[in-house]
Amino acid sequence: MTIRTTTLPSGEAVPVFGLGTWKMGEAHSRFADEVAALRLGLDLGATLIDTAEMYADAELVVGEAVSGRRDGLFLVSKVLPSNASRAGTVAACERSLKRLGTDSIDLYLLHWRGGTPLAETVAAFEALKATGKIRHWGVSNFDTDDMAELDGVSNDRACQANQVLYNLTRRGIEFDLVPWSRKRSMPIMAYSPVEQGALARNGRLEAIAARHGATPAQIALAWTMREGGVIAIPKAVRAQHVRDNIAALDIVLSAEDLADLDKAFPPPQRKRPLEMI
Numbered sequence: 001m002t003i004r005t006t007t008l009p010s011g012e013a014v015p016v017f018g019l020g021t022w023k024m025g026e027a028h029s030r031f032a033d034e035v036a037a038l039r040l041g042l043d044l045g046a047t048l049i050d051t052a053e054m055y056a057d058a059e060l061v062v063g064e065a066v067s068g069r070r071d072g073l074f075l076v077s078k079v080l081p082s083n084a085s086r087a088g089t090v091a092a093c094e095r096s097l098k099r100l101g102t103d104s105i106d107l108y109l110l111h112w113r114g115g116t117p118l119a120e121t122v123a124a125f126e127a128l129k130a131t132g133k134i135r136h137w138g139v140s141n142f143d144t145d146d147m148a149e150l151d152g153v154s155n156d157r158a159c160q161a162n163q164v165l166y167n168l169t170r171r172g173i174e175f176d177l178v179p180w181s182r183k184r185s186m187p188i189m190a191y192s193p194v195e196q197g198a199l200a201r202n203g204r205l206e207a208i209a210a211r212h213g214a215t216p217a218q219i220a221l222a223w224t225m226r227e228g229g230v231i232a233i234p235k236a237v238r239a240q241h242v243r244d245n246i247a248a249l250d251i252v253l254s255a256e257d258l259a260d261l262d263k264a265f266p267p268p269q270r271k272r273p274l275e276m277i
């Protein structure tokens, strides 16, 4: 399957679907299954994988899964705020590159804001770009005020994405962060798009799922990817979940579906602080 794409501020096309990896790499006994799940996703057409230095040995799982097939993939990793100083960011990136078994990360994100001045982290990102160790940089868990502050310390359009919590039960960003990002043509990467599995068990999705011969999790994912500018990155180890998630790209929600979903999961009427998991 060729996965539809959205566009980074740089103009590069990126898929609206990727493979998450949080909770992978935590147990040696599950390593082979996790590698197999990512490889299945790649075999089915996924090309974007999201990971982070924070996720135990998940970068090693990714490195194994992409070994021998790195070309054409889009790897995303993240630096911890506690490592995000000028020198610390470069060192963290070099460790991630080693674990991933690659010489360049496609998109490198600041995982969330910490105590380091943003200008320092941005300077490190720009230095990593100049040496080819990363191709793009972005942020994660940044609310609109953080994005405005980032604007003050980076070149216009330098930041390529903001990865935040977004799913049917976490719609707060639709009030201001989504419109802000759209104006900049900056994709939102939607993390926990099935609310860590909870939306797969949500009874309010069953009737719509039945209309499509789909599962509730697939409806939740199709909803997240319903418009351009959002990249959903569900994590799945079970093969059926990997297959279902990629198949969700084929689900087109009708106006009636969307109205029913708005009733069951109302959009925000006012600013809500950004939620994080």
Ligand SMILES: NC(=O)c1ccc[n+]([C@@H]2O[C@H](COP(=O)([O-])OP(=O)(O)OC[C@H]3O[C@@H](n4cnc5c(N)ncnc54)[C@H](OP(=O)(O)O)[C@@H]3O)[C@@H](O)[C@H]2O)c1
Binding pocket: 019, 020, 021, 022, 023, 050, 051, 111, 140, 141, 163, 164, 190, 191, 192, 193, 194, 195, 196, 197, 198, 200, 215, 217, 218, 233, 234, 235, 236, 237, 238, 239, 240, 241, 242, 244, 245, 277
């Ligand atoms: N930037 C950040 O701060 C941040 C925070 C959280 C997450 N993330 C990223 O976003 C990714 C996704 O978020 P997440 O892992 O928190 O939660 P998620 O993707 O919403 O949910 C993952 C859970 O849902 C299950 N699942 C997946 N597909 C399913 C399906 N089709 N039907 C039923 N159950 C399904 C998985 O089960 P199995 O694994 O058993 O298949 C797993 O237990 C992470 O892996 C990580 O890469 C980033």
